[in-house]
Amino acid sequence: MMRAWLLPVLLVLFGSGAAAVQAVAGSPGRAVLPLLVIVLLAVLNSPLVFPRPIGAEEAQRRSAADGRPVVYWRPGCRYCLRLRVRLGRRARRAYWVDIWRDPAGAAVVRDINKGDETVPTVVVAGRPHVNPDPAWVREQLARSA
Structure with missing residues (x-):
């Protein structure tokens, strides 16, 4: 069961890290779109679909x-x-x-x-x-x- 969620969790962690870097760099608005794309990819690769x-x-x-x-x-x-x-x-x-x-x-x-x-x-x-x-x-x- 755990490996079914490994890719989605890694995608969310990666996206969160990338969004945090953008937010710390002073452009929180630019962090939102990549985060949403990564979360969408995570959902599509999860058992939820x-x-x-x-x-x-x-x-x-x-x-x-x-x-x-x-x-x-x-x-x-x-x-x-x-x-x-x-x-x-x-x-x-x-x-x-x-x-x-x-x-x-x-x-x-x-x-x-x-x-x-x-x-x-x-x-x-x-x-x-x-x-x-x-x-x-x-x-x-x-x-x-």
Whole structure:
């Protein structure tokens, strides 16, 4: 869990330090914009942007019942963030498994990807798709609704 927050915390610390340097140098107004940008980057790279993750076994059980996709992801992954942002509000229809929080989810991803933890890995109807096009995932979400 700690490593999921490492990058966001480092970004906020860095941004705060840079803003403090600007403020001490006599230009507090110039410190605000970089600080806001760094905080935005920290939020985008945190688990807060993603729907609440569930365990892999629960996600697989629910997906089998209603046909919704299971998305295996990890915080800090720019491809996961790209998928999440491009799905918009539809992202909440999928089941999200954080492989850093769920060892069973990490094991599923390693099985699919020959030992690698390549994410996002999306499983639809038992078939895995590694780093799929967000438009395709949107189609799958529409079919399962």
